[in-house]
Amino acid sequence: MAKFVAPVIQDNLHGWGPCAVPEQFKDMPYQPFSKGDRLGKVADWTGATYQDKRYTNKYSSQFGGGSQYAYFHEEDETSFQLVDTAKTQKTAYQRNRMRFAQRNLRRDKDRRNMMQFNLQTLAKSAKQKERDRMRLQKKFQKQFGVRQKWDQKSQAQLKPRDSSVEVRSDWEVKEEMDFPRLMKMRYMEVADPSDIECCGALEYYDKAFDRITTRNEKTLKSIKRIFHTVTTTDDPVIRKVDQTVYTVN
Template identity: 90%
Template sequence: MAKFMTPVIQDNPSGWGPCAVPEQFRDMPYQPFSKGDRLGKVADWTGATYQDKRYTNKYSSQFGGGSQYAYFHEEDESSFQLVDTARTQKTAYQRNRMRFAQRNLRRDKDRRNMLQFNLQILPKSAKQKERERIRLQKKFQKQFGVRQKWDQKSQKPRDSSVEVRSDWEVKEEMDFPQLMKMRYLEVSEPQDIECCGALEYYDKAFDRITTRSEKPLRSIKRIFHTVTTTDDPVIRKLAKTQGNVFATDAILATLMSCTRSVYSWDIVVQRVGSKLFFDKRDNSDFVTLCCMVSDHGKERYNFPNPNPFVEDDMDKNEIASVAYRYRRWKLGDDIDLIVRCEHDGVMTGANGEVSFINIKTLNEWDSRVSRHLRHPPGDATSLFPAVPVSTG
């Protein structure tokens, strides 16, 4: 007679249900499973990319994923470091790269559609319409193919002013938005250290010039000196006793307006001990053309010191009307700046006060032509009336 073996009863006085795990299932992860679940892939990383949302959870379990497969980081985080994830400004090539790629894709798609359309057998009337469409398209491209929008600027390839070699080491690189934030909010009044040269008085008849009453500018043979910072004898003398940063007004103005630059340029920075000298290269674009708009009937306004670049054997009447004021700014952070500022003329005010001015010119714009000032006609060779800018 078969014996009846009584099973082992697990007593759980504080609750209900089994309180122990069988030895054969100990230390094994438990995953609930339903016989109604569909069998799918072991690992599916494309499930979230289904276009139809009905199939997103097609093979998922009705119990959901358990926490036994979760990842727990147990490594030492003493060597944890923060990583800068700030987005850097993309270059113009990177910004337009996706745009060009999309345009190429559309062009290839149009070509495939056109090729497929040409392979179709069309009736006689459809062929006639297609030939007429192609003829009108060629006519339209011939008439308007080279035109652009009124506000679309043509892209002109511009070469770099200096060739960057591969063996150069980049010390620091700054983009335009960073340079826009670099400014001194409070700058003290400048101090005149030395004034040199002689100036001619400005002819106020140029202020009354209009498009109807023109006055041509006379090109007079004068000698203009374009001396860089380190070749200036006055700056060399001042560098022995005062100042630690030296530059000219043209170089300093170029640095201050560099965020609006279109053409490539570069400057040379020389360190001599603890002093910095900002120089321009030979045959650079820092020098502008000059025209005489002064009144030759009056005597010149002479500064206490003569022009430092005029030699003894030069004719004083052939020297251009230019004066130099060596001014000093203390910008803080132990920056003692000395700048050579130039003046083109002098003007007397209504009360007899004397004002030193810089004179600039602009290309003439014909108002009768329906175009913007930034897109002047190609035959604009004359000049606007000189615009004096007072500099104190």
């Protein structure tokens, strides 16, 4: 029959845990740790010095560092030496020499600052002159472009036009008058005019469009229309009426 050896049971009557510390763990410093701690580097000689503050406590222990492995420097008075911290009195020659050196440094610094200021002023004035020149150049180019565009437009609009009334050679001159005399003339009473031709249509204009505000809105309607931009001579209605011969009394 097999023999069963019962293990040694440590009964602690005054608390929890073992009653005595094993010999191999006796007088060994204990460092608390957590199984959830993150491992940083294998050998981190810099400790917890991270440039990014977000990662300062990333790899630190949840229980905090103990003082088991802390190093305490014991005071050693064997190599103690008394140091005299009193200021040594300088001679007049040393004081004047230091004063002259400081004055020369200050004068050189002021000279460099003045030269730098002059260079900056010259650079600013040159930049300002260049900026003014570019602005005037753009202004002249704009004016020249508008003038050239207007000249091209006026030349494009120039076209030979025929007179609306053709003067015939067999006409008899009744009377000639200039414009000032014509302005002073009294108009004779003539009969009521009559319509020769009725063309086109005049639509109603809604005056509500003149009172449109942010509170009083009105929807605009898109109307597809063709606008004929023709002169009086090229108008087909005028050409139709022109075919009829009228007499002028």
